[in-house]
Amino acid sequence: MEWLFIVIAxxxxxxxxxxxxxxxxxxxxxxxxxxRAVLEAEFLRRSGCVLDVASSGLLDxxxxxxxxxxxxxxxxxxxxxxxxxxxxxxxxxxxxxDDPDDVAELRxxxxxxxxxxxxxxxxxxxxxxxxxxxxxxxxxxxxxxxxLVRWLRxxxxxxxxxxxxxxxxxxxxxxxxxx
Amino acid sequence: MKIGIACPYAWDIPGGVQIHxxxxxxxxxxxxYSVSVIAPxxxxxxxxxxxxxxxxxxxxxxxxSVARVSFGPRVAARVRxxxxxxxxxxxxxxxxxxxxxxxxxTWWADVPxxxxxxxxxxxxxxxxxxxxxxxxxxxxxxxHIAVSEEAxxxxxxxxxxxxxxxxxxxxxxRFAVPPRPQWRSPDGTLSFLGRLDEQxxxxxxxxxxxxxxxxxxxxxxxxxxxRGDIExxxxxxxxxxxxxxxxxxxxxxxxxxxxxxxxxIYVAPHIGGESFGIVLAEAxxxxxxxxxxxxxxxxxxxxxxxxxxxxxxxxxxALARRAIEMLGDPELRERYRQAASVGVRRxxxxxxxxxxxxxxEMAIAVGAGGRTFRLPRR
Numbered sequence: 001m002e003w004l005f006i007v008i009a010x011x012x013x014x015x016x017x018x019x020x021x022x023x024x025x026x027x028x029x030x031x032x033x034x035x036r037a038v039l040e041a042e043f044l045r046r047s048g049c050v051l052d053v054a055s056s057g058l059l060d061x062x063x064x065x066x067x068x069x070x071x072x073x074x075x076x077x078x079x080x081x082x083x084x085x086x087x088x089x090x091x092x093x094x095x096x097x098d099d100p101d102d103v104a105e106l107r108x109x110x111x112x113x114x115x116x117x118x119x120x121x122x123x124x125x126x127x128x129x130x131x132x133x134x135x136x137x138x139x140x141x142x143x144x145x146x147x148l149v150r151w152l153r154x155x156x157x158x159x160x161x162x163x164x165x166x167x168x169x170x171x172x173x174x175x176x177x178x179x
Numbered sequence: 180m181k182i183g184i185a186c187p188y189a190w191d192i193p194g195g196v197q198i199h200x201x202x203x204x205x206x207x208x209x210x211x212y213s214v215s216v217i218a219p220x221x222x223x224x225x226x227x228x229x230x231x232x233x234x235x236x237x238x239x240x241x242x243x244s245v246a247r248v249s250f251g252p253r254v255a256a257r258v259r260x261x262x263x264x265x266x267x268x269x270x271x272x273x274x275x276x277x278x279x280x281x282x283x284x285t286w287w288a289d290v291p292x293x294x295x296x297x298x299x300x301x302x303x304x305x306x307x308x309x310x311x312x313x314x315x316x317x318x319x320x321x322x323h324i325a326v327s328e329e330a331x332x333x334x335x336x337x338x339x340x341x342x343x344x345x346x347x348x349x350x351x352x353r354f355a356v357p358p359r360p361q362w363r364s365p366d367g368t369l370s371f372l373g374r375l376d377e378q379x380x381x382x383x384x385x386x387x388x389x390x391x392x393x394x395x396x397x398x399x400x401x402x403x404x405x406r407g408d409i410e411x412x413x414x415x416x417x418x419x420x421x422x423x424x425x426x427x428x429x430x431x432x433x434x435x436x437x438x439x440x441x442x443x444i445y446v447a448p449h450i451g452g453e454s455f456g457i458v459l460a461e462a463x464x465x466x467x468x469x470x471x472x473x474x475x476x477x478x479x480x481x482x483x484x485x486x487x488x489x490x491x492x493x494x495x496x497a498l499a500r501r502a503i504e505m506l507g508d509p510e511l512r513e514r515y516r517q518a519a520s521v522g523v524r525r526x527x528x529x530x531x532x533x534x535x536x537x538x539x540e541m542a543i544a545v546g547a548g549g550r551t552f553r554l555p556r557r
Contacts, residue, residue: 027548031321035545043543084279100485125537128343132322132541135341139318175525 021143022154028140032161033132039164041123042129043086047071049119050089058112063096087167093123094171103173120174127168134163180539182207183288185258185269186218186238187279189236195274196297199347202511203535205230206348206528208253216476217261217381219249233257248279257371258283269293269539275323276338277315282316283517291321291542293535296342299329299454301360306429313338319548327455327476345538346480347457348531351523354464356433358441365508366398370437370467372458375407375426381448381472386416386424387495388448388450388502393420395503402438404430439465443512444505449470450493456480460526464518468512470501479538 009034024100050064051073054064070092077085097103097116143149183244186200200216207214214229219236233254236247258280262270267290272281277293285292291400294317317323321468323342325331331342364370369392375381382403389401416424430438439445445462449472456476462469463480473475481487488505490497505512524530 031545031548035541038541039545070544100482100522120535121533124534125541127539128322131341131343132545135320135323136545138340 010029014152018148018152018154021146021149023159025140025143025155028136028143029155029158029161032133032136032140035129035136036164037127039133041124042066042126044075045087046119046122047074049115049122053115053119055125056112056115058106058109058115059096064145066092067096083164083166089171090167093174094169096172097144097173100173120170123168123170123174129164130164130168150172180269180545181213181265181267182215182539183262183265183270183284183363184214184216185270185272185280185284186216187274187277187281190216190218190220190230190232192247195347199297200273201227201360201530202348202350202528206532210532215261215267216263217258217284217286219247219280231257231261234253236279238277250283251280254280255283255287259287262287262289268272269542271295271535271539273297275320276308276334284450285316285495288319289547290320291539291545291547293322293538293542294320294342295324295345296324296334299327299333310338310480314340321380321545323550324535324538324547326395329454329476330397343538345531345534346526347455347460348528349457349460349464349526351464351527353432354436354439354461354484355554356436356440356464356465362402362441363439364398364400366396366400367445368388368400368402368441369502370402370404370438371448372404372430372438372440373410374405375412375451377401377407379450379452380405381450381493382412384448384450384472384493384495384498385446386412388499390417390420391496392502392506393423393501396506397504398426399423400436402427402442404428404435404438428445428467434463436501439467444468444470444502446498446502448493448498449474449477453477457526460523463487463523466516466520468505470498470505482522486522487515491498 050067054068055072068091074085074089103116107116144155144160149155183215184200184204186197188194189197190197201504204214204216208229208318216230218230218232219234220226220232221235222232233249236249238247262284269291270284270288271293272284273295274297275281276296277286281294281363285294317338317340323340324345325334325342325343326347331344334340334342334500367437372387373382375382388486393399403424406429409428413426427434427438439462445467447459447469451474452476452477459469459477459480469481471481471487471489472492473489474492478489481489488501490501
């Protein structure tokens with residue numbers, strides 16, 4: 001008789017573990033969806049701030065046009081082009097705002113300083129959001145690689161989440177010369 | 180927004196993490212947020228109203244040194260009580276890798292958890308043994324912050340997981356104090372701050388360089404602030420240079436700011452073990468041109484030498500040469516002072532708090548990690 005109890009106990013424990021793991025996976029996927037939405041919102045905030053700076057008359061016309069163009073591309077790009085467009089925007093921002101001395105000079109006008117601070121914060125927020133998102137994704141991937149999870153298809157039909165890889169470096173001038 | 184902060188170390192023992200949490204909590208309160216801090220300590224300690232305690236920490240050997248931490252069933256119950264009563268929107272734990280309140284709060288919280296790692300550590304046996312537990316606790320974090328690149332690297336290499344960089348903060352304007360005439364001198368005043376007997380603070384390097392500096396500028400003087408065996412160190416200085424080195428002992432925050440404001444060069448000859456270098460930021464805020472060892476943490480704060488001078492670590496000759504160059508060139512010092520007064524704003528609590536609040540906002544939008552396991556609420 002004893003072995004029967006043992007078998008039942010083991011089966012119950014396994015069942016609890018599996019349902020717990022499935023629930024964990026499910027919650028993780030839900031959080032990844034939300035963090036992806038946060039990331040999109042932060043990138044929209046960043047390109048919005050760039051458009052504000054570009055249309056403020058703070059910079060020379062050529063620079064303003066290039067910034068506005070890169071920002072609106074990033075806002076309208078779809079699907080697979082999206083990440084590339086955000087990286088391109090980062091490259092343009094870096095070209096314009098890399099030198100702390102240049103940025104310090106621009107900042108001498110108080111309204112410009114406020115717009116630049118907002119842009120700097122938006123750049124940071126976007127970079128933070130991406131790292132948080134990627135951390136959640138990597139955690140889920142680790143969980144899904146476990147043998148039991150794979151064999152028993154505990155993840156159901158949810159697609160394997162992917163990290164977002166793009167260049168979101170905060171331009172050095174914006175990072176160094178805040179006030 | 181209701182914010183709960185878990186401090187791993189006893190509130191009444193001065194330390195970088197405690198000061199960081201105190202200054203940050205007070206900035207949040209000024210902005211009208213509701214803040215509660217939980218920390219090891221007794222109720223009868225003289226505590227600000229926003230601090231809740233969980234009882235005396237115990238000293239145990241952990242991770243190669245003696246750690247004063249809080250754990251055990253009573254502490255766990257208190258942490259859970261605090262979480263339930265606080266009804267927080269977000270919980271912010273500090274040093275989540277230390278086996279203390281940070282980990283307990285992470286474990287029990289069912290709201291989004293943000294963590295900040297401060298220290299840079301070498302891999303230890305304790306950390307290897309605890310890696311599985313740490314990882315499952317870290318999985319619950321919605322956002323992880325590191326105060327320096329080195330602290331971040333500790334996470335990446337030793338625990339697994341990554342963090343965003345948000346530096347330590349300070350109140351820049353509190354360091355804008357007038358210099359004290361009795362600390363000034365016509366040839367220039369140098370200053371040093373740090374425990375005297377702690378090798379890694381590098382006082383020995385500065386004292387090795389001092390005779391050369393003093394010979395070049397006979398009226399220059401050196402202020403040394405920090406606790407330690409003053410007499411023993413004084414005996415080690417050659418008699419003809421001894422009187423120009425003034426030992427101040429431990430200094431109050433006020434005296435520290437005044438000393439930095441009276442300095443023509445603040446020297447940071449550290450030879451290692453610094454994760455962030457808040458003292459450099461303090462010197463910059465007080466208007467003291469900085470001359471520092473080329474440690475990674477210092478290079479970051481000084482923006483690769485744009486905001487202050489860097490010399491090779493532990494090289495007394497280079498230190499002396501550079502100090503002499505700076506003392507002889509008031510324009511160079513003024514340039515450093517100007518650049519630093521702008522650059523140090525990056526570390527002002529007004530900026531750092533904005534950035535942490537942005538992280539809170541994102542963490543709340545993403546939501547809490549599932550509870551590791553559920554117990555009924557009381």
